[in-house]
Amino acid sequence: MSHHKNIPPKRAASLLKWLVRAELTEEVLGDLEEKFHMDLNQYSSFRATLNYYYQVINYLRPFALKKTISMTTMNYSMYKSHFKIGYRNMLADKWYSLLNIGGLALGMAATILIGIWVYGELSYNQEFENYDNIAQVMQTQTFSGEVKTAVNQPMQLAPVLRTIYNDHFSHVVLSSFINDQLLSVGEQNETKISRAGNFMEPGIVHMLSLQMVKGSRQALEDPTSMLLSETTAKALFGSKDPMGQTVRIGTGMEARVGGVYRDLPQNSDFADLTFIAPWELLNTTANFEERLGWGNNWFQTYVQVADGADMAKVSTLIKDAKYDNIKDEGNFGAQTRPTIHLHPMKKWHLYSRFENGVNTGGAIQRVWMFGIIGIFILLLACINFMNLSTAKSVKRAREVGIRKTIGSLKNQLVLQFQMESLLVVFLAFIISLLLVLIGLPFFNDLTGKTVGIPYASPWFWLLCLLFVIITGFIAGSYPAFYLSSFRPVQVLKGTFSGGQGASNFRKVLVIFQFTISVILIIGTVSIYRQLKHVKERPLGYDKEQLVYVPINDPEVRNGFETIREALLRSNDVKEVAASDVLITGTFTTNSGFDWKGKDPAMSEEFNTLRSTHGFGEMIDWEIKQGRDFSRDFKSDSLAFIVNETAVKYMGLENPVGEMVQWGTMGPFKIIGVVKDMVTRSPYEQVRPTIFTLHYGRFLSFINIKLANEGQTKEALAHIEKVFNQYDPKSLFSYTFLDDEYAQNFVDEERMGKLATFFALLAICISCLGIFGLSAFIAEQRTKEIGVRKVLGASVLSLWRLLSKDFVTLVLISCCIAIPIGYYYMSIWIQDYNYRAELSWWIFASAAFGTLGITLLTVSFQSIKAALNDPAKSLKTE
Amino acid sequence: MKEARLGEFEEIILLLVGILEEQAYSLRIAEEFESQTGKSVSIGATHSTLDRLSKKGFLTSEIGKPTALRGGRRKRIYTISASGQKALIASRELRTSLWSQYPALTKFTFQV
Numbered sequence: 002m003s004h005h006k007n008i009p010p011k012r013a014a015s016l017l018k019w020l021v022r023a024e025l026t027e028e029v030l031g032d033l034e035e036k037f038h039m040d041l042n043q044y045s046s047f048r049a050t051l052n053y054y055y056q057v058i059n060y061l062r063p064f065a066l067k068k069t070i071s072m073t074t075m076n077y078s079m080y081k082s083h084f085k086i087g088y089r090n091m092l093a094d095k096w097y098s099l100l101n102i103g104g105l106a107l108g109m110a111a112t113i114l115i116g117i118w119v120y121g122e123l124s125y126n127q128e129f130e131n132y133d134n135i136a137q138v139m140q141t142q143t144f145s146g147e148v149k150t151a152v153n154q155p156m157q158l159a160p161v162l163r164t165i166y167n168d169h170f171s172h173v174v175l176s177s178f179i180n181d182q183l184l185s186v187g188e189q190n191e192t193k194i195s196r197a198g199n200f201m202e203p204g205i206v207h208m209l210s211l212q213m214v215k216g217s218r219q220a221l222e223d224p225t226s227m228l229l230s231e232t233t234a235k236a237l238f239g240s241k242d243p244m245g246q247t248v249r250i251g252t253g254m255e256a257r258v259g260g261v262y263r264d265l266p267q268n269s270d271f272a273d274l275t276f277i278a279p280w281e282l283l284n285t286t287a288n289f290e291e292r293l294g295w296g297n298n299w300f301q302t303y304v305q306v307a308d309g310a311d312m313a314k315v316s317t318l319i320k321d322a323k324y325d326n327i328k329d330e331g332n333f334g335a336q337t338r339p340t341i342h343l344h345p346m347k348k349w350h351l352y353s354r355f356e357n358g359v360n361t362g363g364a365i366q367r368v369w370m371f372g373i374i375g376i377f378i379l380l381l382a383c384i385n386f387m388n389l390s391t392a393k394s395v396k397r398a399r400e401v402g403i404r405k406t407i408g409s410l411k412n413q414l415v416l417q418f419q420m421e422s423l424l425v426v427f428l429a430f431i432i433s434l435l436l437v438l439i440g441l442p443f444f445n446d447l448t449g450k451t452v453g454i455p456y457a458s459p460w461f462w463l464l465c466l467l468f469v470i471i472t473g474f475i476a477g478s479y480p481a482f483y484l485s486s487f488r489p490v491q492v493l494k495g496t497f498s499g500g501q502g503a504s505n506f507r508k509v510l511v512i513f514q515f516t517i518s519v520i521l522i523i524g525t526v527s528i529y530r531q532l533k534h535v536k537e538r539p540l541g542y543d544k545e546q547l548v549y550v551p552i553n554d555p556e557v558r559n560g561f562e563t564i565r566e567a568l569l570r571s572n573d574v575k576e577v578a579a580s581d582v583l584i585t586g587t588f589t590t591n592s593g594f595d596w597k598g599k600d601p602a603m604s605e606e607f608n609t610l611r612s613t614h615g616f617g618e619m620i621d622w623e624i625k626q627g628r629d630f631s632r633d634f635k636s637d638s639l640a641f642i643v644n645e646t647a648v649k650y651m652g653l654e655n656p657v658g659e660m661v662q663w664g665t666m667g668p669f670k671i672i673g674v675v676k677d678m679v680t681r682s683p684y685e686q687v688r689p690t691i692f693t694l695h696y697g698r699f700l701s702f703i704n705i706k707l708a709n710e711g712q713t714k715e716a717l718a719h720i721e722k723v724f725n726q727y728d729p730k731s732l733f734s735y736t737f738l739d740d741e742y743a744q745n746f747v748d749e750e751r752m753g754k755l756a757t758f759f760a761l762l763a764i765c766i767s768c769l770g771i772f773g774l775s776a777f778i779a780e781q782r783t784k785e786i787g788v789r790k791v792l793g794a795s796v797l798s799l800w801r802l803l804s805k806d807f808v809t810l811v812l813i814s815c816c817i818a819i820p821i822g823y824y825y826m827s828i829w830i831q832d833y834n835y836r837a838e839l840s841w842w843i844f845a846s847a848a849f850g851t852l853g854i855t856l857l858t859v860s861f862q863s864i865k866a867a868l869n870d871p872a873k874s875l876k877t878e
Numbered sequence: 879m880k881e882a883r884l885g886e887f888e889e890i891i892l893l894l895v896g897i898l899e900e901q902a903y904s905l906r907i908a909e910e911f912e913s914q915t916g917k918s919v920s921i922g923a924t925h926s927t928l929d930r931l932s933k934k935g936f937l938t939s940e941i942g943k944p945t946a947l948r949g950g951r952r953k954r955i956y957t958i959s960a961s962g963q964k965a966l967i968a969s970r971e972l973r974t975s976l977w978s979q980y981p982a983l984t985k986f987t988f989q990v
Contacts, residue, residue, distance in 0.1 A: 031944075031951030032905035032921050038947050039909075059922035064929045 009037045010050050013057045021065045029060060079413075080420070087421035094393070097773060098425070101389050104769040105429035108382025109472065110436035111762050113465075114444050115375030117437075121268055121452045122368050125350040128266040130210040131305055134171070135346040136312060138162070138302040140323065141358040142337035144592070144606040150355035153298035154323075156289060158341070159202070161322050162304065169315045172204035172305040175280055179273050183553055183732050185249045186237050193732045196233050198250075198276035200283035201303075208305045209271060212263040215244055220259025224281035227256040233275045234261045250278055252554040252730045254286050267451060270349055295327045304343065316343040336604045337592075374759050377517050381763055383476040384510045385770035386422065390480035391503045392777040394487075401484055402492035414485035422477025423470070430469045447754050449747075479506070507774070508810055514767040515814030515851060516821070521760035522847040523822035524829075527839060528753045531830060534837035536746065541678030542584060543621040546575075546707040547738040548717070549583060550724060553731040558700050560727060561613065567723045568705060573716035575708040576619040580612035581699040584620055585742045587680040587690060594691075595662040596651060607647065608680065608688050611695030617642070617675065619706045627657040627673030630694055638694055642673040647689035669693065683745050684833045704738075764851065768858045771807055775859045779803060779866035786866055787874035796867045803863030804856060811855045815848040822847070884936075884969050890915070891927050892936060892966055895956045903942065903953040904928060928956055936962030 017033075018026050033056050040049035091098040126132060138158065141150045159175035177200040185193040206218035206228070215234075220226045227248065234243045243258045250256065256278055265271045284290060293299065306315050323339045340358075351365040404414060437454065445451055455461045483503055552558055558579075565577040582589050587608045594605055617629050625645065630637050641661055648656045653671075660668040677687040707716045717735065724733045779786075786799060794802075823839060830836050884892065894910050895902040908924040911917070931937045942955045958966070 027951050028904070028941075028954045029921075029925065031948035031953055032903065032925075034949045034951070035945075035947050036905050036921060056921050059920035060925070062922055062926045064926050065922065 007041065007046075009034050009053050013054050017057050017060060020067065021060060022067050025065055029065070033057070083417050083420040084424060086417070087424045090397075090421065091425070096776070097389060097393065100769055100773040101386055102425055102429045102432065104385040104766050105382045105426060105472075105476070106432035106436060107762060107769075108379045108766055109426075109429055109433035109468075110440060111759070112375045112379040113433060113437050113468075114440060115371050115378075116464075117441075117452050117454065118444070118448055118450065119368055119372050119375075121450055122351065122364065124268065126266075126269045126346050128269060129271075129346070131208060132346055134305045134308070134312075135208055136304050136306065136316075136343035137346075137349065138304060138319075138341055139344045139355070140298065140339055140341050141355070142339045143604065144337060145603050147606075148357045150358055151298070152301050152344075154300050154302045154341070155295045155298055156284075156293055156300050157295050157326065158323055159302045161326065162302065162319060166315070166319055166322070169307055169310050169318065170304050171307045172208050172303075174202045174204040174208060174303040176201040176205065176301045176303060177280070177283060177299075178301060182250050182276075183252070183730075184233070184237060184276065185730070185732075186246060190249065190730060192237055194233075194236050195732055195734065196236070196275045197273040198233075198278065199274055200278045200280045202280045204305070205277060205303065206262075208303065209265065214261045214263055215242075216258070216260025218260065221277060221279055223259060224279045224285070225256055226259030227276060227278040227282075228260045228262055229258055230264045230275040231261055232264055234258070250282075252556075254278070254282055256282055295323065306343070312343055312345050319343070371755070374521070378759065378763055378766065379472065380475075381514050381517060381766045381770075383472065384514050385766060385773070386425070386476040387479045388507045388510055388770055389773045389777070390418075390422075390477075391483055391507060392774055394480070394484050394503070397484060398487055398492045401487045402489040405487075405489040406493070411485050415481045418481035418484055419474065419477045422480065423473035426469055426473035426476060430465070430472075447751065447758065449751060511767075511771060511774070511807075511810045512814050512817070514763075514770060515811050515855070516818045518760070518763040518767045519815055519818035519847050519851050520822045520825075521756065521763050522850060523818065523843060524826060525753070525756040525760045526843045526847060527822075527826045527830070528749070528756050530840075530843060531833065531837050532746065532749050532753055535683050535749075535833070535835060538679060538683050538835060540683075541622065541676050544585065544738045544742055546710065546713075547620070548705045548707065548720070548735050549702045549738060549741075550705070550720070550733070550735050552579070552701050552703060554728055555698070557703075557728050557731075558698065561696070561700065561703070564703070564723060564727045567727065568720060571716065571719040573708050573712045573719060575706040576615055577703065577705050578613045578616035578619050579700040579703050580610060580616055581695065581701050582610055583702055583738065583741060584610070584678070584680055584704075585738055585745075587688075591663070591691075593664040596653075596659060598652060600652075605650070605689075607650075608690040610680070610690065610692050611699050612692065613696060613700070614694065616704065617692070619704065622678060623676040625674045625676050627671070629673060636670070637672065639667060639669050640672045640694065641669045642675050642692040643671055644675050644687065644690045644692075645677045646687045647691060648674055650689035683742075684835050686834045705735075764854060768854060771855065772858050772862065775803070775807065775862040778806075779862050783866070783869070783874045786869065787871035790867075790869075790871040791875070796864070799867035800860065800863050803866060804859045807855055807859045808852065811852055815851065819844045819848065884965055888927055888931060889966065889969055891924065892931060892958060892962060895928075895937065896958050896966075900942075900955060902956045905953075907956075931962070932956070935959060936965055 014030060014033075017029065021029060033053060036056060037049050037053050040052050044052075129135065137152055138154055139150055139152060140154055141148060143149075156175060159173050162170060163173045179197050179199045181195050181197050183193060184196050184198075185191075201221075203219075203221040206221055211218055211228070214231055216228070218228075221228055227250075229237070229243060229248075237243065237248065238246065243261060246258050247255055248258060265274055306312050320340050320342065323341055324335065327335050327339075344360075348360065351363055351368060352360055353363040354361050401414060441452075441454065557564065561579055568574050568577045587610050589609050590606050591609045592604070592606050594607060599605075614630055614632050617624070624642075627642075630640065630642065634640075643651075643656060653659055656671050656674050659671045661671060662668050675692065678690075679687065680690060681688060705720060707713060709716075720735065721733050724731070782803070786803075789799060789802075822844065826839055826843075830839065890911065891907060894907050894914070898906055898910060904921050904925045907928070908919050908921045911919050911924065928937060928939075932939060936959055937956045938959050939954050939956045942953045944950050944952045
């Protein structure tokens with residue numbers, strides 16, 4: 002970059018050459034370059050460049066511009082007349098202008114909102130200085146034919162990357178996952194807060210270029226000190242100085258505050274990283290090194306590739322970094338043939354999906370989809386403008402005729418109408434900005450983001466200007482060329498009738514509008530139907546009145562029975578059981594099982610759920626064969642209950658009584674088969690799952706079933722009291738399992754709401770258009786209607802006559818929209834394993850709904866026209 | 879029809895051309911204007927005025943020598959023409975005549 006700094010900006014110079022008269026360019030460019038060098042000596046190169054642009058813009062004066070340009074664009078009084086005529090035309094027909102500007106403003110507001118959102122998505126993570134060089138290490142494994150790619154890595158991987166592949170990386174960081182942790186300070190843990198943070202190796206501070214407010218980045222190298230974000234520091238210490246203070250993390254770890262960093266950007270994957278504790282602290286406290294090997298994919302690895310290194314090349318180079326270390330041991334891990342690769346930061350947010358080990362997109366599809374919808378909505382609004390102006394053209398035909406007779410050139414008329422459309426678009430733009438201001442909070446609510454209007458950015462305003470000009474051009478182009486091509490003789494003689502061509506073109510545009518609207522409605526209905534279908538999916542267990550409390554303190558685990566008894570002392574609590582994962586999200590998977598008749602080549606993977614006694618009964622599961630765990634059988638500590646899918650997966654004829662070996666543990670006896678339950682995403686198929694009893698260190702949640710619906714408040718008060726007594730170090734918090742399950746639908750509900758919003762907008766804009774259009778057609782046919790009425794036509798028949806055309810257009814739109822909608826929605830629905838197949842009534846309802854709305858809109862005008870007194874309408878001449 | 883009267887900005891620019899002699903080209907004039915009046919002006923605005931003054935016949939101009947700092951480009955040097963000088967003198971005489979007719983203001987300004 003540095004060698005560019007001493008040359009004036011080329012783009013500005015060529016702009017100047019393009020605009021300024023040839024005989025002046027030499028002296029002008031010379032002056033500007035000299036000035037540029039003078040500025041360079043005094044100010045920064047940025048300021049010199051900026052001033053260069055300023056000077057170039059100041060050269061756009063009549064004396065300096067090329068003749069051709071100044072002739073057509075610099076005629077001030079002509080402009081003034083254009084604006085005046087445009088303004089008067091607007092005022093002359095207020096209804097029409099209102100429809101026109103209102104429709105355009107709606108469309109533009111939607112497009113601006115979508116634009117802001119798209120910008121936010123595309124600039125995700127970009128605030129990090131090392132954006133281009135950061136990557137996450139991904140691992141791809143094959144489990145009995147199913148290829149899975151995930152971020153999880155064994156803790157041994159990072160050191161290997163650091164030593165063997167050292168040259169290619171500037172930083173390799175081993176890290177846990179961002180999790181909510183209890184942070185407490187004070188002698189008696191007076192201040193307790195729950196904050197999201199992570200345990201990471203020290204390289205992360207350089208990788209993310211942390212801006213230190215207090216202390217230094219190096220503090221993380223000391224395993225006894227941690228870093229806090231500004232907000233976390235404030236929440237913990239208020240206005241006191243946090244430096245050097247001791248913070249307890251969870252219940253078993255402590256670290257001194259070694260630094261405070263500025264909050265990480267909201268629009269990034271590290272927005273939730275509100276504290277960073279040293280990896281070594283977690284490692285030594287949890288004693289990982291003694292018990293975790295290459296098979297435990299429990300952690301994440303972030304890397305920053307060295308400057309100048311090619312990310313893709315490094316990625317292929319490290320492919321077998323894990324496999325090379327485990328292949329000789331011949332253990333289970335090697336059977337899944339793990340390969341690793343780098344997933345660059347640029348792709349984290351928008352390209353996060355992997356299928357069969359290949360990156361196949363992700364949120365980018367949504368960005369495209371909404372981007373396209375935004376453009377379409379704008380187009381719909383532009384079409385309104387075109388249709389209304391050409392429909393109105395009859396009124397202005399005489400003006401064009403006279404202008405042409407007096408000597409206007411066609412180009413000048415084109416310019417005039419373009420200027421008028423620019424005027425309308427500009428007004429619409431101002432209104433749309435207001436709409437955006439009002440709509441932004443709702444829109445943010447809908448998208449779950451916090452984007453704002455970048456007022457301060459000159460780029461934003463430049464883009465807006467461009468947006469106005471382009472929209473003005475699109476909207477004004479057809480009317481301008483159409484109107485300016487009228488033949489003065491015809492027009493002035495009165496034989497002119499608007500023309501069949503224009504009316505056909507209008508029809509095509511209306512069909513286009515309604516096609517888009519119907520497609521959007523089909524999409525909306527399909528999304529909601531799928532959502533309802535999945536929401537109504539039978540779960541196989543009862544999640545009502547279930548509350549869970551996370552276990553933070555190992556003491557709680559050891560004293561579980563005491564806590565259970567204390568909880569059960571209240572009549573409002575029905576049952577208590579602890580488990581390692583929640584029944585709504587059994588994300589723990591295990592391998593290394595062996596049973597009689599297992600295919601030796603099978604690399605199996607089971608979901609596992611470990612719990613204390615009474616868990617199954619509490620959630621009201623259904624035992625199909627055998628029996629539930631029982632306190633009466635001591636031998637149940639080595640027993641499995643499996644689900645129906647697992648029975649099929651294992652290929653067992655008579656599962657009950659079969660023995661299963663689990664690594665070095667067991668053998669376990671299968672004592673029962675439970676009916677399949679939805680324990681992971683409700684959109685997915687049920688996975689093979691194993692349930693087992695457990696009273697050890699894996700227990701992470703205490704599940705509590707409340708007794709009576711009405712007594713929830715009392716029950717929760719009781720539970721809180723018990724936990725405050727037995728778990729004093731933690732911050733009591735509970736969650737209803739219902740709410741946890743509802744999280745599965747947040748994304749789909751958001752999609753549904755957005756789709757509704759856009760579909761409504763599209764139909765609204767389209768209807769505004771035909772509302773105006775039908776008014777004009779009714780007006781044009783005033784006399785015809787009068788004559789018909791005099792001759793005895795009924796209001797009904799007149800209504801039919803006037804509405805027929807529009808209904809036909811909408812019907813054609815439906816015929817086009819239905820196959821397109823079907824095609825796209827059937828692709829969309831493939832993404833869900835558990836889905837409601839598209840049904841005919843979705844399309845029928847979309848078609849009828851649109852037809853109904855159209856009829857309503859058109860009828861308003863046609864009935865009004867049909868009810869007119871013929872005496873009045875025929876009197877006019 | 880030629881306009882013989884000078885605007886204030888035109889008058890200053892014209893004077894600057896005279897002061898700067900063979901250094902009188904757009905950029906230099908704009909810089910000198912800034913340092914003499916403390917007001918900033920773009921080169922384009924200066925050039926535009928120079929162009930106008932030339933058209934009125936108050937200035938003549940010729941192409942000068944190229945320098946390395948200008949990327950090897952030549953500059954246009956302006957000189958005041960005879961009618962330019964006449965216009966300046968006329969302008970000054972008009973002012974002195976007006977000033978002399980208003981002694982109160984003259985005294986007032988001198989007192990301060």
